[in-house]
Amino acid sequence: MSEPVRSAPGSLPLSRLAEPLLRRLSELLDRAAPGKGWRDLAQRAGSRGRVRLSPLDLEQCSLKVLEPEGSPSWSLLKLLGDRGCTVVELMEFLQALEHTEALQCLSHSGIKIVVQPDSQAVLSGQVVKLCCWATGHPFVHYQWFKQEKEVPHGNSPELVLSPVNVNDSGFYICRVNSECSFAFSRWARLEVCDLQGTSHADLQEQSNDRPVATDKVALLIGNMSYWNHPQLKAPMVDVYELTNLLRQLDFKVVSLLDLTESEMRNAVDEFLLLLDKGVYGLLYYAGHGYENYGNSFMVPIDAPNPYRSANCLCVQNILKLMQEKETGLNVFLLDMCRKRNEYDDTILILDALKVTANIVFGYATCQGAEAFEIQQLGLANGIFMKFLKDRLLEDKKITVLLDEVAEDMGKCHLTKGKQALEIRSSLSEKRALTDPIQQTISSAESLARNLQWAKAHELPESMYLEFKCGVQIQLGFAAEFSNVMIIYTRIVKKPPEIVVCRAYVTDFALDLDVDPKEANKGTPEETGSYLVSKDLPKHCLYTRLSSLQKLREHLIFTVCLHYEYPGIEDTMDERKEVNVGKPLIAKLGLHHGFKNNNCLPTCCMANNPFHNQIESSPVASKYYVPSHCQPNSCPGIYHPNRVCSDSIRQPEACSCNGTSRILASRHEVWNYSPSVEKSNVPVETTDDTVELEFLLSDNLRFSKQQ
The missing domain is CATH 2.60.40.10 (Immunoglobulins)
Structure with missing residues (x-):
């Protein structure tokens, strides 16, 4: 059988464009400024002999305004498509009309x-x-x-x-x-x-x-803003830094802040969908917690006071569900207190765990003890993450790495006698977080896993809004966490006759609870975003949207433009409504009720001690160059979501005796005044990575597919 004939990219018929895109183009042309509307497009198209339009054609398009949902532009685009107009020709017409916003729909933003x-x-x-x-x-x-x-x-x-x-x-x-x-x-x-x-x-x-993983996935949860319990500070920084480190090790990371009980359970369910045979699974939790009879419980932000096991998630139950996926490695890093909950006498009776040699628990503190945060004038870590982040990229068996973290923590006199890392492990192989990924020949599971992960990390497209007065505004988007997004706006074009021009975003869904006083700020720090400031474009207004998992419908908001002309006291106003769909984790619907009973206790009874301990058996492994390093033959080329490990792995001395540091447990936290602390890990944004594009453009020559 012969190969199918492929059309050259420029000859793609206009009729082949997706209907949503045609609808969007029609809306832009219907309400375009004079000189950029559908009649102007028809005039440009009419200059081409094979798509010439008659007066009757134009009259039929014009009569569409009499229909309830009629659109002259939609009718015109359909007519052009039927007569063989191509996408490239349409772009030429729009270019001649200088219709920037319509061109954006057909170009790189998609x-x-x-x-x-x-x-x-x-x-x-x-x-x-x-x-x-x-x-x-x-x-x-x-x-x-x-x-x-x-x-x-x-x-x-x-x-x-x-x-x-x-x-x-x-x-x-x-x-x-x-x-x-x-x-x-x-x-x-x-x-x-x-x-x-x-x-x-x-x-x-x-x-x-050198063991291998079929894939690597991680779920990171940081709970801070508790409704009925003391607030925490460090989980935001801990989750952010761990996310960037794990990405360098090729982990697919889902990072979430401040989840309710139902959101936590549903997030775990989505995490389990990413697991499969041979996959390395890592769960990190920072927040309030407790341990009763060998079972660890993570406390959601909506837990009542006092809380009991029915209000919390049992870590051991999650381990059982991970084992059912036949994972290659199960790592739990629990940065929480492990004191007994005196209000909870319920003892969970879980189904017996499988006897496997692939389980590692890294507890931030010993059984019966508290975990602490270091509070200071700038952003701070929990004690556990402060020492873990300096060693996480080392190519060592995970238990050996954690042992060295425990030794580092032991040298900090501020927490000596209060907090010590405890490791429980059944790991018998030299498995490390740096192990390479080796997919099976059949990649169907991997493809499904990639698509599921990508679904939860899709940002809205950067866009340009053209107002009738001639002002053009750029809307950009950046992901701080999987459920926290930054919107930044800037004016990119202003007619000279306009003397004052201001633009801001407003009218957000009530689900997101956006405080107008913290929106449209001149710096990211003023919105509460201290971690990505250096990676965002400058000279913008910034708005931080958190708790995107609560979004029930599409994210729709309004862009307001205020401007003034010289000699006129009145301020002119224009408004545009923007719909960016469901960004990031909102697509997964974590706000719904429990999707299933995966994370619920299987059985419980009072005063029946149950304890499941796993012995630690650290084994040294030889040095290995991690697979995330960049090729030396491509100097100056980098990936926007990764950095060289050397920029993070430099150990820093513990200056715990400094007066600026305040020690606080996960139960009792001191207030502090955040200041800017620059991150050396780029943030994901929808803007093009200019440096990457220009460097690669010189080396990677573009050639069209034949």
Whole structure:
């Protein structure tokens, strides 16, 4: 069977555009300023002989305004499509009309990479598949590169190397192209081991030295703003820093702040969907907690006072559910107090855990003790995270790494005798968080996992709004956490006759509880966002939207523009309503009631001691270069969501005797005045990464798919 004929990108018929995009274009043309409306488009299109429009055609389009939901522009676009007008021709017409907002709908703002390629370690002779899937208007196509060289025939979403050999080892990246712009995937490292001259025993030894994961996923929850209990401060910073470190280790991370009981249970359910056979699963929790009879409980922000096990999530029950997924490694990092809850005499009777050699618990404090935060003038960590973040990227067995963290914590005299790290483990292999990802040949599960994760991390598209007065405003979006988003606005064009011009966002859904006094601020810090300030564009107004998991409908808000003309005292006003869909975690509907009983206690009774301990068995492992490092052959090129580990791993001396630090337990926290603390990890934004694009543009030559 012959290959299907593919149209050149520029010849894509206008009739092939998706209906939502056509509707959006119609709305823009229907209410366009003089000189940019549908009649002007018809005049431009009429200059082309094969799409010439008669007076009768224009009259039929005009009569659509008499229909309840009629649109002259919709009728015109349909007519142009039927007569063979292409997308490129339409863009030329819009360019001539200088209709910037309509052009934005057809250009780079539509590119979204929803599945990123994963690093892999394989044996020569196997079949390797690197996947990069993207969406965009009106179309996208792909170019794969190995370092700075284009891969021959690498013009599809899946790059298949069959059979793979040692020479294929290296770093790969995919460039996704549209008509007017492009976007890059993250780097994927491919390691290929040669079978020749290697005995079966050698291969077995190599396998034992370097276990692999089929994928890595992490759920990070930080609870601070409790309704009925003392507020906490450090979980926000702890979750943010751990997120950025785990991403460098190729983890798919979901980071959430301030969850209610139902939201926590539903978040765990979504986390379980990301797990599969051989996947490394990591759960980190920072907030209030307690431990009764060997079972650990995480306390949601809406827990009553006093709370009991029925109001909280049992960690051991989550472990049981993870085991059912046949995960390759289960890591629990619990940064919470472990004192007994005197108000809770209920003892959970859980189904017996499977006997597996892949469980690691890292408790921030010993049984019966409290976990502490270090309060200071700037943003601060919990004691556990302060020491953990300095070692997390080290290529060591996870239990060995935690042992060294425990030793570091023991040197801090401020918490000596109050807090000590406790490790429980059944791990018998040298498994580390730095282990490479090796997918199976059948990637259906991996693809589904990638799509599920991408669904919860999709930002709205950056957009430009054109007002009738000629002012143009940019709306941009950045993700601080999976449920916290920053909206920034700036005026990018202003007619010279306008002397004063101000724009702000308002009218947000009541679900989000946005305080107008904390919105549209001149710095991110004024909105409560202290972690991403250096990575956001300057000279904007910033609004921070938290608790996106509570959003029940699309995020719709209003952009208000105030402007003045010289000699006129009255202020002019224009308003535009913007609908950006459901951003980030809002798509998963965590606000709904319990989706199932996955996280509910299976049985309970009073005064029946139940204790499940796992012995620690740390084993040293040799040094290994982590797979997240950038290729030396591509100097100056970086991925916007990663940084070189050296910029984070530098150990800092513990100056716990400083007077600016205040120790507070997870039960009792002192107030502090946050100040700007710059982060060295870039934030995800919808703006193009300019430095990346220009550097790569010089090295990665664009060529159209044949």
